[in-house]
Amino acid sequence: MAQFPTVRERRFRSMPPPPPRSGGARLLTPSLLFFWAIACGRTTTDGFDGLDGLDGLSGSGPGGNSSPVGGRSASGGGGRTGSGGDSSAFPAGGSNSNSEGGSSGALTGGAGGALTGGAGGALTGGSGGHFSGGAPSGGQSGGDGEPECPYETWFNGEVCEPKRQCQPGEYVTHPGRNDLDRSCATCPPGSYSSQDNVPNCAYAGCEISEIVVTPGSSTAPAACAPRPGFFSLGSDAPSFVGFAATGTRVYAATANLTEATFHGFEDGVALEPLHYSIEGKQAPMAFAVAPDGTFYLSGPDPILPNRIWLDAIKSDVSNATRIPISDTSTDGSIGLLSTPSHWVHFVTESNGEETELVIRGASHAHMTAGEARVTWHSFYHLSASSADRLFLVQSAPFKFHRLLDWTLPLEAIALPADFEPTISTAGPAGEAYAVGFNGDDRNILEVYEIDSHGSLTGHFEHRYEDGSPLPGAAALDPGRALYVLFSAVREPTPGHQCRRDTHHLVRFDLVTGESTILTLGGGNDWVGRVEVTSDGSVYVAGAQRYDYFVWKVY
Known part of the structure; x- marks a missing residue:
């Protein structure tokens, strides 16, 4: 043919x-x-050359939803309704909006929104929103502000604690951030991971030129001949x-x-x-x-x-x-x-x-x-x-x-x-x-x-x-x-x-x-x-x- x-x-x-x-x-x-x-295809390293998939479902990282943010900065003007206040003129940040705080000013942070506080200013942090205070930027946090946690930790609302470790047999669905823990999921059938915190699972089977001697698992690839x-x-x-x-x-x-x-x-x-x-x-x-x-x-x-x-x-x-x-x-x-x-x-x-x-x-x-x-x-x-x-x-x-x-x-x-x-x-x-x-x-x-x-x-x-x-x-x-x-x-x-x-x-x-x-x-x-x-x-x-x-x- x-x-x-x-x-x-x-x-x-x-x-x-x-x-x-x-x-x-x-x-x-x-x-x-x-x-x-x-x-x-099957690879010898986990995650980075693995099986078919998505890095994430939505948001700014694999599987993650992006967090609410403050308003856009501007050289003057007050807050805008709906998406958070624009920063006001040079000395002070914008006021709060329905859902998100304003961005920081040079000296004073924006006021908090209904969900998230404004970002901190150079001298004064933004005031807190109903759920989160303003983050510090050079000065101390204002209102109910959260601290900036060290690497591989996150703020649970009270203290900074270590992020969750995605174990072998799992992959990272969201890397987490300062106010959100890392999230994990089990590797899909036919794939595996053998190390912690891999972004994707690798193919666990054999290539077309091989036969399976020992089937793969969620934590190890198949043995092939x-x-x-x-x-x-x-x-x-x-x-x-x-x-x-x-x-x-x-x-x-x-x-x-x-x-x-x-x-x-x-x-x-x-x-x-x-x-x-x-x-x-x-x-x-x-x-x-x-x-x-x-x-x-x-x-x-x-x-x-x-x-x-x-x-x-x-x-x-x-x-x-x-x-x-x-x-x-x-x-x-x-x-x-x-x-x-x-x-x-x-x-x-x-x-x-x-x-x-x-x-x-x-x-x-x-x-x-x-x-x-x-x-x-x-x-x-x-x-x-x-x-x-x-x-x-x-x-x-x-x-x-x-x-x-x-x-x-x-x-x-x-x-x-x-x-x-x-x-x-x-x-x-x-x-x-x-x-x-x-x-x-x-x-x-x-x-x-x-x-x-x-x-x-x-x-x-x-x-x-x-x-x-x-x-x-x-x-x-x-x-x-x-x-x-x-x-x-x-x-x-x-x-x-x-x-x-x-x-x-x-x-x-x-x-x-x-x-x-x-x-x-x-x-x-x-x-x-x-x-x-x-x-x-x-x-x-x-x-x-x-x-x-x-x-x-x-």
Whole structure:
């Protein structure tokens, strides 16, 4: 499967060094994807690089409410009703108001408000309010004034006493002040703190590349070990190009400024990487693999502005064939698919008046199969089981189409009105699976099966209560299972440093209709591709901080 880069993927592409056999490709990712939380992750220190959250609920500090204050200073004039008196002319402070005392004058403090006294002057403190006296500023406090307490203490109305200490397993919700004690709260589930008075709780779990040996607690992180079947692609490739399956193998393509690398995996074992020089070309944007192992790469032409190049590269990367693709202006949106007999290339092109989705296909011997130009209507995903049967997902409004024998117009597939398709995948018998969510209930992930005649023949759904699932990729194990990769957004909660998205893989049994879910990771991790090989092995690909990875999950 080949897909255009998602928002999250482009985020990783910009960093310094760090489809199913039927095919599927994302043309334009909805703005919700991804709603990412790149800074969340388990750290070795508490608080400052922790889990998703808020520094505070309101007020001037984490979780705190700001206190009433005196009025604004001015060079003259009396008090103002409502927000405390402005300071009066040079000698004296402003008078009291309904709620707050005036600010200090140079010599005499302002009078107290109903809740808080005015600030002290240079010689005389402000008079007390109904609850608090004026604070001293150079002189003694006036009225019922409170003393200025030492560091890490607060005035409880009678004496200065030590502030509360937030213990391990807690975080600070408000640091306190002279007249208010420090406040604490218990770390949210899945996070911890091991020191006193931390501003946030850290992630207590393991990274996506690890398995849990000992679960974490509210005061300690989990003990973790390396995950079997997890392969890092290294941090020297700033661009993730694509992920595709052929036979019993999967390949992940990455690229830097001078070469593309094809990372192969078979039966859970990493193969020797293959390197292909792209020096003199712009970075590739699309990738596919033919059944015989031929690699396809496509990207913008470095010499002819707004043109596209496509290279068919032998399986041993010993040589390549350049295939002309476009002769009109493009906007850089490129995708590639490989079916058992053909490759399918698609790109958005502009003729100066309108934008078109241009789909071209040819056999793996590069004999032209057809071309179709479709006026652009927010198409953002394409899948294919053969060169003469293509499936397109459209947004605004949500629709599902198919293109038969390269003959326009597109045929609209009738789907329930409350279903919003986002991706699709196609099977070897001409069937397709439209994947999306229920528009009336965003917690339901739905799949509709469409047979080769365009009729609905099956329906699958999985309810996910811990957020709204957003499908990102799908892969088919024909006759047995459909795998859907989705992300879910967990909104920030107090005590978390930032939002922490999670990534999941749902398996729909095509015989029983039952669904099972596997949680893959979240936070710092991005998981955006899934492939199934001919022996039923399931692989996902993504990124962990600055490293791309491939993981054999089944």
